[in-house]
Amino acid sequence: MNTLSYGLLGLLARKESSGYELMLRIQPFWQAKHSQIYPLLSAMEDKQLLSSRWVQQSDKPDKKVYMITEPGMQKLREWMHLPLAPSVTKDELSLRTFCLWLSDIGIALDMYEERRKLYFDKKLFFNDILKAIPEDQRHFSSKEFSDYILASKGLMMAETELKWCDWVLDLLKQHRLQKASGHRS
Amino acid sequence: MNTLSYGLLGLLARKESSGYELMLRIQPFWQAKHSQIYPLLSAMEDKQLLSSRWVQQSDKPDKKVYMITEPGMQKLREWMHLPLAPSVTKDELSLRTFCLWLSDIGIALDMYEERRKLYFDKKLFFNDILKAIPEDQRHFSSKEFSDYILASKGLMMAETELKWCDWVLDLLKQHRLQKASGHRS
DNA sequence: ACATCCATGTAACGGGTTACATGATTTT
DNA sequence: AAAATCATGTAACCCGTTACATGGATGT
Numbered sequence: 001m002n003t004l005s006y007g008l009l010g011l012l013a014r015k016e017s018s019g020y021e022l023m024l025r026i027q028p029f030w031q032a033k034h035s036q037i038y039p040l041l042s043a044m045e046d047k048q049l050l051s052s053r054w055v056q057q058s059d060k061p062d063k064k065v066y067m068i069t070e071p072g073m074q075k076l077r078e079w080m081h082l083p084l085a086p087s088v089t090k091d092e093l094s095l096r097t098f099c100l101w102l103s104d105i106g107i108a109l110d111m112y113e114e115r116r117k118l119y120f121d122k123k124l125f126f127n128d129i130l131k132a133i134p135e136d137q138r139h140f141s142s143k144e145f146s147d148y149i150l151a152s153k154g155l156m157m158a159e160t161e162l163k164w165c166d167w168v169l170d171l172l173k174q175h176r177l178q179k180a181s182g183h184r185s
Numbered sequence: 186m187n188t189l190s191y192g193l194l195g196l197l198a199r200k201e202s203s204g205y206e207l208m209l210r211i212q213p214f215w216q217a218k219h220s221q222i223y224p225l226l227s228a229m230e231d232k233q234l235l236s237s238r239w240v241q242q243s244d245k246p247d248k249k250v251y252m253i254t255e256p257g258m259q260k261l262r263e264w265m266h267l268p269l270a271p272s273v274t275k276d277e278l279s280l281r282t283f284c285l286w287l288s289d290i291g292i293a294l295d296m297y298e299e300r301r302k303l304y305f306d307k308k309l310f311f312n313d314i315l316k317a318i319p320e321d322q323r324h325f326s327s328k329e330f331s332d333y334i335l336a337s338k339g340l341m342m343a344e345t346e347l348k349w350c351d352w353v354l355d356l357l358k359q360h361r362l363q364k365a366s367g368h369r370s
Numbered sequence: 371a372c373a374t375c376c377a378t379g380t381a382a383c384g385g386g387t388t389a390c391a392t393g394a395t396t397t398t
Numbered sequence: 399a400a401a402a403t404c405a406t407g408t409a410a411c412c413c414g415t416t417a418c419a420t421g422g423a424t425g426t
Contacts, residue, residue: 095211164337223378244422
């Protein structure tokens with residue numbers, strides 16, 4: 001059982017879902033394609049950690065809805081006592097930043113502007129989730145508590161990333177202005 | 186050529202290094218083991234993007250130092266014009282947070298305390314890098330500019346993560362207190 | 371004595387992406 | 399008319415980790 005499988009199990013423990021729905025639910029916290037998720041769900045069903053049924057839909061293709069079983073719940077509870085892996089981030093922008101000195105300042109500005117838009121959208125995304133959680137569901141005993149603290153983290157991180165982008169863009173623009181005035185004098 | 190290969194090329198463009206040194210230099214921004222880095226360096230040497238020489242050391246094992254070649258520099262400059270991949274983060278803590286409701290509050294407190302320590306050390310790490318960059322090297326034209334803005338990002342992110350952990354820990358401790366007083370009344 | 375750092379490499383395996391394959395409905 | 403959304407699945411390939419293999423120097 002890998003971490004993604006446990007994550008899917010955890011989502012299913014809160015609400016039965018199809019593979020497609022799970023892909024959408026887990027995406028903001030763990031990027032995984034449908035081609036990775038479907039085989040993991042099949043394998044967990046084979047191990048009796050999940051059960052499934054086909055649900056007919058009008059106007060949409062039929063879907064296979066998975067539910068967690070009692071052995072699945074047991075496995076989940078065990079996971080919470082296993083050692084926690086550290087967070088891993090892989091960002092091409094960091095590696096490219098090492099090469100800023102060998103490229104045109106225009107290329108650099110485009111790169112950070114593009115990333116700025118992503119962080120801005122990310123901020124809106126988590127802000128919308130947060131706004132949808134009413135005050136009375138924001139305490140530990142509520143089912144929505146985890147959504148509340150995770151969306152808060154997403155929002156805080158996006159705001160910091162946005163702030164950093166704006167700061168870098170300012171430094172780059174300042175440098176461009178100084179270079180222009182230098183040419184005139 | 187994958188992203189990690191370009192990243193190694195970018196580090197070598199700034200300073201010749203051994204595989205071991207590259208592993209240490211890239212680690213804060215892209216976690217990769219030596220077993221992944223050594224074969225990539227070999228492959229890039231075969232493609233004439235790098236050259237190498239053995240350097241003898243007293244008190245330490247000999248090391249194989251790689252230098253970037255002119256075709257390697259060309260490849261690097263091309264990379265800066267290719268589409269930029271979005272950042273990917275995989276954090277087991279987020280997936281576990283979905284399952285908070287099914288575990289003991291003590292387990293939750295331990296988990297966030299443990300992570301808090303990690304973020305605290307991360308903050309110190311980037312703060313030390315930042316302190317080592319003098320004021321006159323913090324402008325765009327300096328070789329150290331990329332180190333300056335990357336260490337700043339690392340510090341800002343670590344501070345936000347730390348703030349989030351403290352906030353979550355406060356919420357959990359508040360809840361525990363309320364439960365205790367509820368039992369008394 | 372034992373662990374850690376330095377230093378390089380390979381082999382086996384599991385994780386994850388891209389592409390292939392299908393097809394209805396809704397939006398632009 | 400074309401693109402996006404919903405929905406499931408498989409196959410080939412590349413990315414990345416764990417384990418194997420070696421060995422001197424330094425620190426606890």
